[in-house]
Amino acid sequence: MFRSVRHMIYDLIEWRSQILSGTLPQDELKELKKKVTAKIDYGNRILDLDLVVRDEDGNILDPEQTSTISLFRAHEIASKQVEERLQEEKSQKQNIDINRQAKFAATPSFALFVNLKNVVCKIGEDAEVLMSLYDPLESKFISENYLVRWSSCGLPKDIDRLHNLRAVFTDLGSKDLKREKISFVCQIVRVGRMELRDNNTRKLTSGLRRPFGVAGTFGM
Numbered sequence: 558m559f560r561s562v563r564h565m566i567y568d569l570i571e572w573r574s575q576i577l578s579g580t581l582p583q584d585e586l587k588e589l590k591k592k593v594t595a596k597i598d599y600g601n602r603i604l605d606l607d608l609v610v611r612d613e614d615g616n617i618l619d620p621e622q623t624s625t626i627s628l629f630r631a632h633e634i635a636s637k638q639v640e641e642r643l644q645e646e647k648s649q650k651q652n653i654d655i656n657r658q659a660k661f662a663a664t665p666s667f668a669l670f671v672n673l674k675n676v677v678c679k680i681g682e683d684a685e686v687l688m689s690l691y692d693p694l695e696s697k698f699i700s701e702n703y704l705v706r707w708s709s710c711g712l713p714k715d716i717d718r719l720h721n722l723r724a725v726f727t728d729l730g731s732k733d734l735k736r737e738k739i740s741f742v743c744q745i746v747r748v749g750r751m752e753l754r755d756n757n758t759r760k761l762t763s764g765l766r767r768p769f770g771v772a773g774t775f776g777m
Contacts, residue, residue: 558603565600569593587651590615595638602639610635671741673722678770682709682749685766690726691740691773698742699733700726709749740772741776 572593575581581589594615601608610618610631610695618631657767669690676686684707703724706714733739747769751762
């Protein structure tokens with residue numbers, strides 16, 4: 558509902574600027590005002606607000622100058638128009654859902670869920686742990702990297718994510734399932750000094766990314 562209301566507000570802002578510009582011909586201006594009032598009435602309906610009764614030109618009817626019967630008939634017409642719009646929106650959404658389901662059925666996709674528990678590799682400095690999927694026969698990666706920054710203390714740099722280091726490799730289609738082999742590769746990049754044994758403060762460097770290790774599982 559929030560997205561629907563947001564889109565309607567954007568439309569109303571755009572149409573309001575067109576009306577205030579004063580550049581529209583009278584016939585286009587009249588049609589645009591009808592679109593604005595129809596959009597407002599539709600938004601009030603989905604938000605369970607009061608229905609505003611209008612005349613043919615979109616102007617609000619004055620109950621002091623309009624008979625009860627005229628108000629009732631105008632209310633009936635407005636309610637019918639809003640209900641037709643709601644049914645039209647519902648039908649369009651159902652068609653979109655059906656097409657989306659058919660598309661997914663024609664091109665199935667799969668996902669791989671990864672939960673990183675710990676890094677039991679003595680690095681000595683901060684590190685970056687990169688995980689990805691790799692095709693060893695084609696010698697290329699078939700996914701993006703899932704990156705976790707690991708501190709020299711043996712814990713994630715973002716301590717709030719402790720025990721919550723999860724990733725999902727998505728959009729693995731039938732083409733990927735037909736691959737003879739898929740490897741899950743983990744790369745470790747050390748971030749810090751050029752050499753771990755470099756204790757000379759005059760030569761001390763920091764923030765350098767150096768390959769440290771790699772591991773993988775095969776035959777997935």
